[in-house]
Amino acid sequence: MLCVGLTGGIGCGKSRAAHAFERLGAHILDADLIARELVAPGHENLTRIQSRFGPDSILPDGSLNRPLLRSRVFSDPADKAWLEALLHPQIRQLMRERTRQIGRRTPAAVVMQVIPLLVEIGAQKDVDRVLVIDCSPAVQYQRVLGRGGWTAKDIEAAMASQCPRAERLRHADDIIDNDGSPAALEAQVAQLMLRYRQLAGAD
Numbered sequence: 542m543l544c545v546g547l548t549g550g551i552g553c554g555k556s557r558a559a560h561a562f563e564r565l566g567a568h569i570l571d572a573d574l575i576a577r578e579l580v581a582p583g584h585e586n587l588t589r590i591q592s593r594f595g596p597d598s599i600l601p602d603g604s605l606n607r608p609l610l611r612s613r614v615f616s617d618p619a620d621k622a623w624l625e626a627l628l629h630p631q632i633r634q635l636m637r638e639r640t641r642q643i644g645r646r647t648p649a650a651v652v653m654q655v656i657p658l659l660v661e662i663g664a665q666k667d668v669d670r671v672l673v674i675d676c677s678p679a680v681q682y683q684r685v686l687g688r689g690g691w692t693a694k695d696i697e698a699a700m701a702s703q704c705p706r707a708e709r710l711r712h713a714d715d716i717i718d719n720d721g722s723p724a725a726l727e728a729q730v731a732q733l734m735l736r737y738r739q740l741a742g743a744d
């Protein structure tokens with residue numbers, strides 16, 4: 542098995558790259574999706590979130606009020622640290638368990654752990670290689686804006702809260718340049734997947 546930590550700043554194209562790797566046979570574990578499982582309606586984490594962020598942090602249907610949390614987390618470092626202290630240990634434990642399960646079932650698997658904050662939390666030591674999906678801040682900003690749902694203020698605050706681009710790139714074993722077209726992204730994914738399959742012992 543080869544375990545690749547796939548990271549990048551907000552909107553750099555981690556999900557899009559991960560889907561392209563998945564189509565080529567990689568197993569994807571996404572920290573954002575695991576974080577969502579951990580705050581699904583009825584989960585005990587929601588009770589703790591509500592006691593910190595107030596009654597409006599849970600919507601009438603029992604789901605997390607994501608826009609409210611987003612504006613609080615990205616404007617107040619103490620709120621961000623609190624939420625991360627609650628969720629990150631649980632996210633990492635589930636990532637480790639699921640990676641082990643895949644390795645047992647498929648010994649030559651290529652597993653991609655998609656972790657936005659990989660460098661910030663020091664998760665390099667959990668993976669065999671670090672792959673950074675990189676693009677320029679202007680492109681990053683426009684793509685998140687284009688995806689909809691986020692205010693300009695929240696995008697700027699999220700970008701400012703993440704580690705600087707140069708620092709992230711310093712930890713990269715592999716880099717995908719995602720300033721170009723979707724086809725250019727997919728070509729780089731296909732090239733890297735050949736190498737990853739070899740390293741995993743699949744070929």
Ligand SMILES: CC(C)(COP(=O)(O)OP(=O)(O)OC[C@H]1O[C@@H](n2cnc3c(N)ncnc32)[C@H](O)[C@@H]1O)[C@@H](O)C(=O)NCCC(=O)NCCS
Pocket residue numbers: 550551552572573576607608610611614621624625628632656657658659699702703
């Ligand atoms: C703040 C929350 C509620 C906002 O939810 P929302 O649906 O708007 O965004 P989503 O979860 O899809 O995240 C989108 C992107 O925001 C960025 N982001 C999310 N959490 C953080 C964080 N704690 N610090 C910096 N950037 C973050 C990442 O680039 C992520 O890919 C949500 O992101 C959350 O629960 N964050 C805490 C968990 C966490 O740290 N996740 C990252 C795992 S490494």
Ligand SMILES: Nc1ncnc2c1ncn2[C@@H]1O[C@H](COP(=O)(O)OP(=O)(O)OP(=O)(O)O)[C@@H](O)[C@H]1O
Pocket residue numbers: 549550551552553554555556557558573657684685687688719720721722723724726
């Ligand atoms: N090469 C590209 N060309 C055009 N659009 C792209 C490209 N790569 C990604 N996008 C688009 O940019 C947006 C952000 O990409 P994506 O959601 O994959 O980023 P992400 O890094 O997973 O974001 P987040 O950090 O918010 O989870 C999406 O709408 C995606 O379809």
